[in-house]
Amino acid sequence: MRVLVTGGAGFIGSHLVDRLMELGHSVRVLDDLSAGSLDNIKRWLDNERFEFVKGDMKDPEVVRKVVDGVDVVFHLAANPEVRIGSQSPELLYETNVMITYNMLNAMRDSGVKYLVFTSSSTVYGDAEVIPTPEDYAPLEPISVYGGAKLAAEALISGYAHTFGFRALIFRLANIIGERSNHGVIYDFINKLRRNPKELEILGDGTQRKSYLHVSDTVEGMLKIFEHFKKSDKTVDFYNLGNDDWITVREIAHIVSEEMKLSPVFKFTGGVDGGRGWKGDVKFMRLSIEKAKKTGWRPRLNSYEAVRRTVRELLQPKTF
Structure with a gap:
C-alpha cells in the first residue's frame, strides 16, 4: 500500500510507521513535530519507500499535497492530552476537529479509498455498561477532549457516506509503551x-x-483494517483495549x-x-469482543x- 500516517513521528504513529515499513509498504509521514520527534522515525529517513513531510494540518494546502497518490490515510495526528481541555478547549478543537475536517476535504478531492482514525474511549463518558461495547448509547463525553474526538467521528462518518470513501474508527483505551x-x-x-x-x-x-501496550495496539489496527477491507461496511467502529x-x-x-x-x-x-x-x-474498560472476532487479541x-x-x-x- 501507499500509506499516509498523520502524526507519524509521535508515540503511536511512529510504532505504526515501524510496522508498516517492516511489512514493505510505502509510507509518507506528516507531522509538525510539536509532540512527535524525528528520533522516533530516524531509522527510516534514508529509505526509498519512506517520505517525511514537516507540516501543520491546520493549513488545508499542506493536507491536500500529502494525500496525493496514497491509498489509505492513518489519521493519528491530535493533541493527546485529555487534561488540556479544561484550560484550552480551542486547542483541542484545532488539533482534533479542524485538522480532521481539513483531511476529509482533501480526501474528498483526491480519491483516497480508506481512512483509519484513532478515536478514544473518552467518547463514552461515564458509561453505565462496563465492559463498554461499540454500540453503547447515548455517547456523552465528560471532557472537551472526548467531545472533540466524537465530533471528529461524526464528521468522518458524514463525509464517508456522502463522498464515497470508507472509514475505520478505533476507540482506544489507555495506550502505553516505549516513546x-x-x-x-x-x-x-x-x-x-x-x-x-x-x-x-x-x-x-x-x-x-x-491499558494496552502500543505493540498490541498497532497489531490490532493493522489486522482489523485487513478484516474491514473485506467487509461491506462504509464506516465501522472497533474498541481496542484489554480484558x-x-x-x-x-x-x-x-x-x-x-x-x-x-x-x-x-x-x-x-x-x-x-x-x-x-x-x-x-472507571473505563472497553468490550473488545468485536475485535477478538477478527482474530486479534492482546498479548x-x-x-x-x-x-x-x-x-x-x-x-x-x-x-
Whole structure:
C-alpha cells in the first residue's frame, strides 16, 4: 500500500510507521513535530519507500499535497492530552476537529479509498455498561477532549457516506509503551526522579482503567483494517483495549517497585468523587469482543503492559 500516517513521528504513529515499513509498504509521514520527534522515525529517513513531510494540518494546502497518490490515510495526528481541555478547549478543537475536517476535504478531492482514525474511549463518558461495547448509547463525553474526538467521528462518518470513501474508527483505551511522553506512568517516573521519597497521585487512587501496550495496539489496527477491507461496511467502529483493568494506586506500586523505591503516596483527593481532574473518566474498560472476532487479541494484559512500559521508559535512549 501507499500509506499516509498523520502524526507519524509521535508515540503511536511512529510504532505504526515501524510496522508498516517492516511489512514493505510505502509510507509518507506528516507531522509538525510539536509532540512527535524525528528520533522516533530516524531509522527510516534514508529509505526509498519512506517520505517525511514537516507540516501543520491546520493549513488545508499542506493536507491536500500529502494525500496525493496514497491509498489509505492513518489519521493519528491530535493533541493527546485529555487534561488540556479544561484550560484550552480551542486547542483541542484545532488539533482534533479542524485538522480532521481539513483531511476529509482533501480526501474528498483526491480519491483516497480508506481512512483509519484513532478515536478514544473518552467518547463514552461515564458509561453505565462496563465492559463498554461499540454500540453503547447515548455517547456523552465528560471532557472537551472526548467531545472533540466524537465530533471528529461524526464528521468522518458524514463525509464517508456522502463522498464515497470508507472509514475505520478505533476507540482506544489507555495506550502505553516505549516513546510515550505523557500519561500516568510517564508522570510518575518523572515525579519520582525529582523526589524519590514522595509520589503525588492525582485523585483518590481508586480510578480503574484498561491499558494496552502500543505493540498490541498497532497489531490490532493493522489486522482489523485487513478484516474491514473485506467487509461491506462504509464506516465501522472497533474498541481496542484489554480484558482487565488496573487502579492508579496499583500503577504507582509497579512504578515504585521497578525504580526500587519506597515513596510515601500522597493523594490529592481529586475532584468529583476522586477523579484526577475535571473530565477524568474514573472507571473505563472497553468490550473488545468485536475485535477478538477478527482474530486479534492482546498479548499483554493491563498489568503486564504497565510493567513493560515502566521498564521501557526507564531504559536510556539509544538511537
